Amino acid sequence: MRIGVITDNPGHPLLSATAGLLRAAGHGVELLDPGAPDAAPEAPADAYLLKAHTPAGLELARRLERLGAPVVNSAAATTLCQDRTLMAELAVRAGLPFAGTRTVGALGPWAAGVSLGSPVVVKSRHSRREDLVARVDDSVRLGELAECWPDEPVVVQDFAPNNGWDHKLWAIGDRVFAALRRSELSPEGRGPTLTLTRLPEGWADLTRRVGELYALDVYGVDIIATADGSPLIVDVNAFPGIRDQPGAPEALADLTLSRAKG
Numbered sequence: 505m506r507i508g509v510i511t512d513n514p515g516h517p518l519l520s521a522t523a524g525l526l527r528a529a530g531h532g533v534e535l536l537d538p539g540a541p542d543a544a545p546e547a548p549a550d551a552y553l554l555k556a557h558t559p560a561g562l563e564l565a566r567r568l569e570r571l572g573a574p575v576v577n578s579a580a581a582t583t584l585c586q587d588r589t590l591m592a593e594l595a596v597r598a599g600l601p602f603a604g605t606r607t608v609g610a611l612g613p614w615a616a617g618v619s620l621g622s623p624v625v626v627k628s629r630h631s632r633r634e635d636l637v638a639r640v641d642d643s644v645r646l647g648e649l650a651e652c653w654p655d656e657p658v659v660v661q662d663f664a665p666n667n668g669w670d671h672k673l674w675a676i677g678d679r680v681f682a683a684l685r686r687s688e689l690s691p692e693g694r695g696p697t698l699t700l701t702r703l704p705e706g707w708a709d710l711t712r713r714v715g716e717l718y719a720l721d722v723y724g725v726d727i728i729a730t731a732d733g734s735p736l737i738v739d740v741n742a743f744p745g746i747r748d749q750p751g752a753p754e755a756l757a758d759l760t761l762s763r764a765k766g
Contacts (some may be wrong), residue, residue: 521753548573552766612654
């Protein structure tokens with residue numbers, strides 16, 4: 505089999521380990537930098553992994569899909585998960601426990617006319633590297649963010665009281681991996697990632713429902729436990745890093761080959 509990897513970071517641990525497994529099994533692995541002028545191959549490979557979520561990466565994935573090549577995740581599914589407004593609307597319609605999310609447009613004009621009654625979380629509407637994700641407790645903090653990001657399209661989520669730890673759930677096909685990470689929104693700031701060997705009942709199935717809803721094969725779901733212990737989804741990511749999870753490279757290699765075989 506010929507497998508293509510669309511990425512601007514070929515040294516990523518998950519991609520490197522997966523490529524090593526595929527090559528050891530006798531398969532060819534081609535790395536495609538979407539920013540290169542000759543990124544598009546003359547003949548498509550048997551399957552592609554889409555790790556680059558830049559406009560160039562998504563356009564390359566669409567071109568390959570038009571040629572009939574399977575892409576994991578599809579360009580359409582990846583694009584959907586970059587828009588936090590559409591992501592939330594779809595989750596709510598499907599009845600998933602998703603954080604209440606409203607779109608307010610550009611941060612500056614909204615901040616100038618709003619009065620906060622309780623803490624909120626402000627996020628860039630369009631998910632990307634180094635985007636805006638911040639807890640806002642008062643008008644002073646809101647003004648600081650508005651000064652730095654005046655034209656940024658944002659969504660606002662009501663802050664749900666929790667213990668300050670995110671449940672990081674990652675799925676590759678039907679396999680779910682999990683860890684605990686102190687939230688970047690906690691007063692202590694982001695902390696270490698801890699192995700999580702046991703999930704609350706039903707959370708793995710909830711994660712798989714997310715994959716089905718957004719048509720994702722490789723994805724991450726950020727969940728917090730609310731005051732009564734029930735899960736609340738706060739974000740979904742297409743093809744996250746999934747670092748330091750035993751068995752993840754093997755699961756990704758198996759999934760890639762299954763997609764290549766149709």
